[in-house]
Amino acid sequence: MQSVITEHIQMVKGGNVTTPKGFTAGGLHCGIKKRKLDLGWVYSEVPATAAGVYTTNQFQAPPLKVTKESISVENKLQAILVNSGVANACTGEQGLLDAYEMRNEFSKAMGVEDHLVAVASTGVIGTHLPMDRLKAGIDQIGTNEHNGAELFEMAILTTDTCIKNIAVQLEIDGKTISIGGAAKGSGMIDPNMATMLAFVTTDADVNGESLSTALKDVTNRTYNQITVDGDSSTNDMVLVMANGQADNNQLSEVHPQWEQFKNALELVCQILAKKIARDGEGATKLIEVHVQGAATEEAARKISKTIISSNLVKTAIYGTDPNWGRIVCAIGYSERPIDPDKVKVSLGPFPVVENGLPLYFDEEEATEYLMQETVEIFVDLQQGNKSAVAWGCDLTYDYVKINASYRT
Structure with a gap:
């Protein structure tokens, strides 16, 4: 598009x-x-x-x-x-x-x-x-x-x-x-x-x-x-x-x-x-989640939104921790049918999951990638040809500070 x-x-x-x-x-x-x-x-x-x-x-x-x-x-x-x-x-x-x-x-x-x-x-x-x-x-x-x-x-x-x-x-x-x-x-x-x-x-x-x-x-x-x-x-x-x-x-x-x-x-x-999304309270990064290979556009939207909504994913990105397990976990509880044995996940240019199993990747290079102002997560469900993108931000200490004193 x-x-x-x-x-x-x-x-x-x-x-x-x-x-x-x-x-x-x-x-x-x-x-x-x-x-x-x-x-x-x-x-x-x-x-x-x-x-x-x-x-x-x-x-x-x-x-x-x-x-x-x-x-x-x-x-x-x-x-x-x-x-x-x-x-x-x-x-x-x-x-x-x-x-x-x-x-x-x-x-x-x-x-x-x-x-x-x-x-x-x-x-x-x-x-x-x-x-x-x-x-x-x-x-x-x-x-x-x-x-x-x-x-x-x-x-x-x-x-x-x-x-x-x-x-x-x-x-x-x-x-x-x-x-x-x-x-x-x-x-x-x-x-x-x-x-x-x-x-x-x-x-x-x-x-x-x-x-x-x-x-x-x-x-x-x-x-x-x-x-x-x-x-x-x-x-x-x-x-x-x-x-x-x-x-x-x-x-x-x-x-x-x-x-x-x-x-x-x-x-x-x-x-x-x-x-x-980039101007989220206390945010330091924009996160883009790309989901492809979904059976329906609705499923792609739901799964991408579930990943971007995960506080564990958001805090990992803030801490530059390439913890792909949190992404897979979010996919799993998205309430949309998937085949776990087909799922692929990449953190930017770094493939980290292939067919539901972990791949070797250079953690130092992946950590450096997560320091960028824009972080992309790619998910391929390999179930169809529908796709969607969701946007969010990292979750930081400053978010708590801002909202703890919002009225004062």
Whole structure:
């Protein structure tokens, strides 16, 4: 797939959610946090076709409920407002009223109808939004000093150590199509989905039903294939807005370049997902697990995700210990049928298991390989032709430090 993507798609240097035509963004400090930016927004000049995917946690925060309601009216959005620092989750009826008020105040400030606004929150669970500060922040939106995609990218962060953005371009119907994205996420990451937010914009004209189907499919192969710590949050969502400003013929499954567009959307989401995994709380390494030779894609996804979720695997990678036994163990408890006598495992370029049995390898060289910033694990089940990739990070002492004092 990667070769297909790179053949048609160009990365945009410095690209972000405002790379597509007709989008602006910004961020500011309204006082939810002590000092850092904590209120961000994305705005489209015209209503955009919209789709969303949401956490499967049964404690869904009020902002998700309000955003779902907005999109359900006519599958369109024109603006997104995001606060960080307070999740507005487990806040009861008052939390829901606050989420509606957040939407209403922002819709008035932007001059758009309520149902064209999405809201999102991230931060501490069980705390009510300081609505007076939030509304004061909304009143400042639109001033030049608060405009800019980088300000939005900073305003949505919690324990993240860096902003996460991307934009790509491709040609469809002779028109240049741009797709941009921004995300946050560092801990409580084990989608379906986790404490992560992702926002994707495009100036392509896309059929609403097709966009929703594509987003769900892409999410299964990207955001739902990352993990940091195995915890799924209450607030996560991925939103995509397509405003049609590129003036292409409407994209859907019957368009001859539909797969190119979908591949570009997947590339944007994959890169954002990998950036989230690499920025895991306290992480020092990105881990990529490649599973091939599976009987089904679902089995490949499940097994790769099980390996990347293993705390024993993650701590071994942190300690640069080529302990392949932990990988084999994770494969075995993945709850997917395998033939242990066919399994192959490699740590990067070092084959360590062949047909379920250990191979000789140079431990010093393998240990040196595990010191790299990106570590790859390869598994061949030799049961079929399906494959998948999952992404995660190592588990370090700093993860415990960060989460032991999260609220203080």
